[in-house]
Amino acid sequence: MKIVIVDESPVRAAILEDGLREAGFTNVERIAEMRSLLARIYAIDPDVILIDLENPSRDILEQMFQVSRAVRRPVAMFVDQSDAASIQASVDAGVSAYIVDGLKKERIKSILDLCVSRFNAFSRLQDELARAKSEIEERKTIDRAKGLLMKAKKLSEEDAYRLMRSTAMREKKKIFEIAQAIITASELFK
Amino acid sequence: MTAEREHLRIGFIPLADAASLFVAVDKGFAAQEGLDVELVQEVSWSNVRDKLNIGMFDAAHLLAPIAVASSLGVGHVKTPIVAPYNLAMNGNAITISPTLHEAMQARLDGDALDPLATARALARVVADRKAAQAEPLTFGMTFPFSGHNYQLRYWMAAGGVDPDEDVRLVVLPPPYMVGSLAQGHVDGFCVGAPWNSVAVDLGVGHILHFSVELFSRCAEKSLAMRESFALEHPNVVAALLRALHRAARFIGEADPHEIAALLARPDRVGVGADVILRTLQGRLKIAPDGATRENARYLLLGQEGAERPDPTQAAWLYAQMARWGQAPVSTALLDAAKAVFRPDLFDAALPAAPRPGDAIGAFCGPKFDERDLDAYLAAFPIRRAP
Numbered sequence: 001m002k003i004v005i006v007d008e009s010p011v012r013a014a015i016l017e018d019g020l021r022e023a024g025f026t027n028v029e030r031i032a033e034m035r036s037l038l039a040r041i042y043a044i045d046p047d048v049i050l051i052d053l054e055n056p057s058r059d060i061l062e063q064m065f066q067v068s069r070a071v072r073r074p075v076a077m078f079v080d081q082s083d084a085a086s087i088q089a090s091v092d093a094g095v096s097a098y099i100v101d102g103l104k105k106e107r108i109k110s111i112l113d114l115c116v117s118r119f120n121a122f123s124r125l126q127d128e129l130a131r132a133k134s135e136i137e138e139r140k141t142i143d144r145a146k147g148l149l150m151k152a153k154k155l156s157e158e159d160a161y162r163l164m165r166s167t168a169m170r171e172k173k174k175i176f177e178i179a180q181a182i183i184t185a186s187e188l189f190k
Numbered sequence: 191m192t193a194e195r196e197h198l199r200i201g202f203i204p205l206a207d208a209a210s211l212f213v214a215v216d217k218g219f220a221a222q223e224g225l226d227v228e229l230v231q232e233v234s235w236s237n238v239r240d241k242l243n244i245g246m247f248d249a250a251h252l253l254a255p256i257a258v259a260s261s262l263g264v265g266h267v268k269t270p271i272v273a274p275y276n277l278a279m280n281g282n283a284i285t286i287s288p289t290l291h292e293a294m295q296a297r298l299d300g301d302a303l304d305p306l307a308t309a310r311a312l313a314r315v316v317a318d319r320k321a322a323q324a325e326p327l328t329f330g331m332t333f334p335f336s337g338h339n340y341q342l343r344y345w346m347a348a349g350g351v352d353p354d355e356d357v358r359l360v361v362l363p364p365p366y367m368v369g370s371l372a373q374g375h376v377d378g379f380c381v382g383a384p385w386n387s388v389a390v391d392l393g394v395g396h397i398l399h400f401s402v403e404l405f406s407r408c409a410e411k412s413l414a415m416r417e418s419f420a421l422e423h424p425n426v427v428a429a430l431l432r433a434l435h436r437a438a439r440f441i442g443e444a445d446p447h448e449i450a451a452l453l454a455r456p457d458r459v460g461v462g463a464d465v466i467l468r469t470l471q472g473r474l475k476i477a478p479d480g481a482t483r484e485n486a487r488y489l490l491l492g493q494e495g496a497e498r499p500d501p502t503q504a505a506w507l508y509a510q511m512a513r514w515g516q517a518p519v520s521t522a523l524l525d526a527a528k529a530v531f532r533p534d535l536f537d538a539a540l541p542a543a544p545r546p547g548d549a550i551g552a553f554c555g556p557k558f559d560e561r562d563l564d565a566y567l568a569a570f571p572i573r574r575a576p
Contacts, residue, residue, distance in 0.1 A: 056363040059361050060362070061236075062236050062265065062333065062361065063360070088244050091246065
């Protein structure tokens with residue numbers, strides 16, 4: 001069975017491709033460039049097309065199904081119109097599947113389930129990355145505020161941190177927020 | 191206030207004909223009706239349709255033919271959709287490359303403003319290219335179920351060009367139209383504002399016809415919602431319709447510069463205000479040399495009762511689907527198509543709003559008669575077999 005992945009994100013496409021291969025779908029191709037999209041799809045002649053939901057080329061694919069219906073009777077997008085839960089899950093995850101040929105419903109269902117979990121894994125990965133980045137930023141801010149306190153109040157590093165922490169607890173705020181306030185105040189006093 | 195549910199998510203594509211939605215939110219008309227409307231910008235019509243169908247959007251700015259197709263289960267998963275409000279009528283244009291423009295001028299026999307004369311000129315150019323064994327001309331449009339597709343096809347076929355045999359019709363997302371014309375991937379396209387004007391400004395396109403020159407009234411964008419949503423939330427629907435009506439009236443009365451500036455925002459249409467202004471005023475630069483053409487009916491937002499959905503318009507859109515082989519011909523489908531447009535919901539919310547006439551006003555061809563669809567379709571020499 002031939003599967004085409006249309007995705008502009010190389011990382012996500014790779015995650016998806018790996019998952020499909022692990023599941024035994026070895027004939028997988030990726031199209032990243034949208035200009036030659038239709039020509040490539042016609043050349044590859046896939047059974048299933050998986051596309052990132054936010055890809056503007058989805059409208060182009062819809063036309064392909066209109067035009068080639070006479071030739072090959074391609075049908076069905078997502079899984080089946082009776083399967084509302086699958087549609088919901090795939091849209092939530094950001095993936096859309098187009099079935100080009102008369103595939104068995106069970107087979108496409110397993111492909112789509114795999115895509116949904118892979119797409120979700122990808123967005124978790126991105127969330128973690130964003131969180132890690134913001135943690136680094138927070139630490140930098142706290143260090144800067146600590147330095148300002150040490151200088152202004154002649155405190156040791158440990159005492160400066162303790163002062164910020166007790167202030168944060170008293171005001172029911174995060175240490176990061178106190179640190180931001182210290183930095184803002186020091187800019188104003190400059 | 192009257193609404194059962196205040197928060198609404200409404201999807202839209204960045205186009206000038208979503209103006210009433212933008213104004214209803216940005217000028218506070220929705221809030222005054224007790225609605226908290228969140229407008230969500232989308233990249234493709236497929237996405238707008240899917241998110242509406244599965245309930246991620248409560249309502250959407252949608253191509254009127256998609257509302258009909260969704261309800262009929264044509265081309266995609268069947269979901270009953272209702273369209274209680276017309277966001278826009280008309281507003282499209284056909285733009286062609288300078289090369290094609292020159293070729294058509296040379297083969298024009300008659301008035302360049304007459305769509306039948308230009309369609310025949312196109313047919314001669316197509317025949318010339320066939321004789322010279324050149325590649326067929328390629329035209330872009332925005333979606334298989336769109337006014338753009340049907341307007342382009344109707345016009346071409348009127349001149350004797352079979353849109354499926356003699357030329358290539360391709361779908362392109364509106365923001366890619368101008369680039370594709372500039373790079374020669376397409377020879378022309380039919381699209382809404384602002385993309386025709388953008389092509390003219392860049393010197394890569396000539397506006398050949400406004401869509402209003404082909405059809406005097408053509409439902410373009412609907413405010414669409416799931417039938418179940420409309421049934422469950424009649425007061426929300428009425429409140430939203432009143433907000434849209436006030437917005438449309440405001441657009442008609444306010445300084446167009448103010449409206450253009452509002453639409454130009456990056457989270458709305460996101461192009462220059464001057465380009466949008468031309469659309470709102472129906473005065474478009476049509477050629478790179480600066481020539482302009484004017485038509486006060488270029489884009490109807492609230493004027494002439496354009497807001498009130500007219501089932502005859504839905505019937506006409508379904509007839510186009512049948513003509514081009516997208517849908518089979520049947521009375522049941524015709525009735526289902528007409529039931530998508532809901533003047534009853536509109537009248538319940540806005541009993542005093544003006545009622546439109548129901549003419550399609552095609553520039554040529556048989557008069558549209560929904561009571562005898564077979565005879566109407568049979569009157570076209572070029573069409574797909576049912």
